[in-house]
Amino acid sequence: MEKRGTVRLADVGGMQDVKDRLEAAFLAPTRNPELRKLYGKSLRGGLLLYGPPGCGKTFIARAVAGELGAAFLSVSVNDVLDMWIGNSERNMHELFETARRQAPCVVFLDELDALGAKRSRTAHSGMRNTVNQLLTELDGIDSATNEGVFVLAATNVPWDVDNALRRPGRLDRTILVLPPDAAAREAILRYHLQDRPIDNVDLDRLVNATDGLSGADLAYVCEAAAERALLDSARTGTVRIIGMKDLLAAAKEVVPSAEPWFASARNVAMFANEGGMYDDLVAYLKKRRKL
Ligand SMILES: Nc1ncnc2c1ncn2[C@@H]1O[C@H](COP(=O)(O)OP(=O)(O)OP(=O)(O)O)[C@@H](O)[C@H]1O
Ligand SMILES: [Mg+2]
Structure with missing residues (x-):
């Protein structure tokens, strides 16, 4: 409680x-x-x-x-x-x-x-x-x-x-509840970056580069970016803060964790949408050209 x-x-x-x-x-x-x-x-x-x-x-x-x-x-x-x-x-x-x-x-x-x-x-x-x-x-x-x-x-x-x-x-x-839209991604990224040393982060660009990622994936992107900067600092002996480069690289590496879910959801949307129970899902899949 x-x-x-x-x-x-x-x-x-x-x-x-x-x-x-x-x-x-x-x-x-x-x-x-x-x-x-x-x-x-x-x-x-x-x-x-x-x-x-x-x-x-x-x-x-x-x-x-x-x-x-x-x-x-x-x-x-x-x-x-x-x-x-x-x-x-x-x-x-x-x-x-x-x-x-x-x-x-x-x-x-x-x-x-x-x-x-x-x-x-x-x-x-x-x-x-x-x-x-x-x-x-x-x-x-x-x-x-x-x-x-x-x-x-x-x-x-x-x-x-x-x-x-x-x-x-x-x-x-x-x-x-679908993967976060742009405004949601911005809020999630902001939250995970707020206590990290960052420099010159173009949040809009990062939001655009992370379409399709889940909230958990976004948390991972921020963590992976921090790790990159940390490893770099350890290697070179000069502390450097997290930059756009780290974040974009991390975003590129991460595999969207919702993808496998959409594969099974697609079958249900096609063959088992009884009584329109999954109409929202069907609409989303069509919009994203996944159906
Ligand atoms: N719209 C949002 N705004 C701010 N934070 C969000 C938003 N959506 C998700 N998050 C954050 O993303 C993370 C994952 O969300 P959450 O654990 O609620 O997902 P879930 O759908 O319950 O996942 P699971 O199916 O694994 O239980 C959380 O840390 C949450 O704070
Ligand atoms: Mg949960």
Whole structure:
């Protein structure tokens, strides 16, 4: 558990369409229970963030908690399953009980796919019970006991998530979190360079040279650039600071970590876009000429 509201949406650089969707699908109805009643919009369910690795799902979930002034209770579903083998139902329940005590609280279920994927792979009998327990907790979201408990989940493989979890009233709203756009890359690069000795860095140019890289890749670029400068300094015996040359070279070397994800996402977009579930993904792939 951490302090309430340490990260806000304003700390998330760029990604305006994600912010707009968050506002419309989650934040506005959550803040206005009266309006919700008036328009009959159900607010029982939670929100599922999906997309390639390292592109800000966890960061955005934290920001949502910040916007709601809520505590943030993050749990990896794999931990729930593995740490207490045979006890995962009780753990799931305990988790929600803790959230109820801390309300307002965001429960963040990371690696949600673990529940679906493992179940089909191993026919683990305990898994059905864990899914059922989660369904029970989610279905209780509209009851008075769950007042102020908000459920967010994240996965890289939404197509592996048990369908029962995605029905109306459960994790029924979905937001695709893509590799950072230019404004987001600028914010991320700024953040990772702020405490490093840099000279004459043309941020716009670096932003343009890093299209397609994830947040995690960008962090790596800054680290690799620092390493280059450091090794150089050690070799020559003269300290030199990080320059544009180091950053561009590092950017050129890094392999975009989202690429393999898009390869599998492409198949899903083509062959398994049931009910338009992945329309956002299809639109993006078309725009990037990946479909
Ligand atoms: N729009 C953004 N503005 C500022 N920082 C960002 C943004 N997007 C991502 N980051 C930073 O990029 C890093 C990776 O983000 P995060 O860990 O949230 O990704 P993720 O999608 O949860 O990844 P994974 O799938 O591996 O869990 C974090 O350090 C985060 O602070
Ligand atoms: Mg994450």
